Amino acid sequence: MAGWSKIREKLREALSSEMDEKALAAGFAVGVFFSFTPLVSLHTVLALLVAFLFRLSKIAAVAGVWVNNPYTMPFVFYGCLRLGEWLMGTGFHTLSCERWTVDAFLEMAVPLVAPLLLGTTIVGLAAAAAAYFIVYRIAVRVKSARRKA
Numbered sequence: 001m002a003g004w005s006k007i008r009e010k011l012r013e014a015l016s017s018e019m020d021e022k023a024l025a026a027g028f029a030v031g032v033f034f035s036f037t038p039l040v041s042l043h044t045v046l047a048l049l050v051a052f053l054f055r056l057s058k059i060a061a062v063a064g065v066w067v068n069n070p071y072t073m074p075f076v077f078y079g080c081l082r083l084g085e086w087l088m089g090t091g092f093h094t095l096s097c098e099r100w101t102v103d104a105f106l107e108m109a110v111p112l113v114a115p116l117l118l119g120t121t122i123v124g125l126a127a128a129a130a131a132y133f134i135v136y137r138i139a140v141r142v143k144s145a146r147r148k149a
Contacts, residue, residue: 007063019057021143025136027057029128031064036124038077038116064131077116080123084115087122 031047039046043065051061068076085092090111098104 007066021136021139023055024057024060024139025132026054027051027060028064028135029132030054030056031061032067032131033064033124033128035065035068036076036080036120036127038120040073060135067127067131076123077120080119081112081116082119083122084117084119087118088115090115 030050031043034043034047034050037043037046044062047061047065048058050056051058082092
């Protein structure tokens with residue numbers, strides 16, 4: 001898969017730098033969180049902005065953004081939408097459109113915004129927390145192995 005090789009390449013580049021392991025893991029976690037938001041065209045920009053503001057690894061943040069990629073987004077967003085609907089108790093909305101106009105599309109989409117935002121936020125936070133701990137442990141092991149060699 002092209003996406004995973006890109007993530008591995010960016011993480012190797014970040015690991016070879018002298019950045020602190022916590023900043024590296026936090027940068028990746030920020031990227032992972034933003035990869036789950038429905039702000040598709042802003043994932044990289046937002047992750048880089050947060051990484052810059054908090055002095056986190058910008059390379060790792062960009063790598064984290066690619067965890068949820070265009071191939072997985074429809075499935076992730078659908079699952080997050082259903083999770084949000086379940087948590088809000090709104091019931092599942094049927095996704096159908098009788099007329100193909102902008103007004104009809106917006107009318108159909110408006111009740112889905114809040115459940116989608118809730119679901120993506122919860123899943124994004126959980127994925128970011130898991131990513132932080134995984135990348136932190138990997139970074140500590142890799143850097144300690146390099147110091148021994």
